[in-house]
Amino acid sequence: MLTATACASDDEGETTSGGVPLVAKGTLTTCTHLPYPPFQFERDGKVVGFDVALIDRVAKELGVKQKIVDTPFENFKTGAFLNSGECDLAAAGMTITDERKKNVDFSVPYFDATQALLATAKSKVTSLAGVKTGKRTLGAQSGTTGESHAKEQGFDPVAFESSDAVLNGLRTGQVDAVVIDYPVVQSWLKDPANAQAFRLGEHIQTGEQYGISVKKGNDKLRAAIDKVIKESRADGGYNRIYEQWIGPLPQDQG
Incomplete structure (x- = not known):
């Protein structure tokens, strides 16, 4: 996993074998806002946390590596870095709201x-x-x-x-x-x-409820994220990530 400050990628984009468009070849580029522990923060020179681990699973599903881009939180409301092609998705402990839905598309909820x-x-x-x-x-x-x-x-x-x-x-x-x-x-x-x-x-x-946001109309990537979230909950992966980065599962958690 790589980290970077906010800047446009010089790499040519690609479309995965599953038809998911990416802004940089071989990379799932994630916009976030640091630090926001336990969801994303720096440890020993790497960005880690709950959101990072979850999106690593999405990247693995797509056959690529995740790259983190640190951006101002305000931009997540407008989808600015998604629209400009700097990032594929935004993961930042971000609450799904009707106001934000006007500018971005959200995954299924992944955190209460x-x-x-x-x-x-x-x-x-x-x-x-x-x-x-x-x-x-x-x-x-x-x-x-x-x-x-x-x-x-x-x-x-x-x-x-x-x-x-x-x-x-x-x-x-x-x-x-x-x-x-x-x-x-x-x-x-x-x-x-x-x-x-x-x-x-x-x-x-x-x-x-938190959601992962993508550019409006990017249904292929949103579907891939939804698939990973649902499968992670079913196979126990979500619970392991939760316990690692947040702590004991709530009693009503699967």
């Missing part, structure tokens, strides 16, 4: 997600209501459904460009609490220093 409130221990905040009554400062990652939910609840959250910036905002006192995807919080709290400094507050059930 919830939001969570994480606050500094000294703030003693455990809920969004507590943030409001305590006149605390709330943060969220820009362009995410966590930010949207906070705004829907009447907040004007401090917007951070990446999940790393969100965490740093908590550490440095820029904000007292943040709303972000629960699996990300799980990943942070594995660090003993974070577990001591921060407290997990309420879980926010938003009914969100």
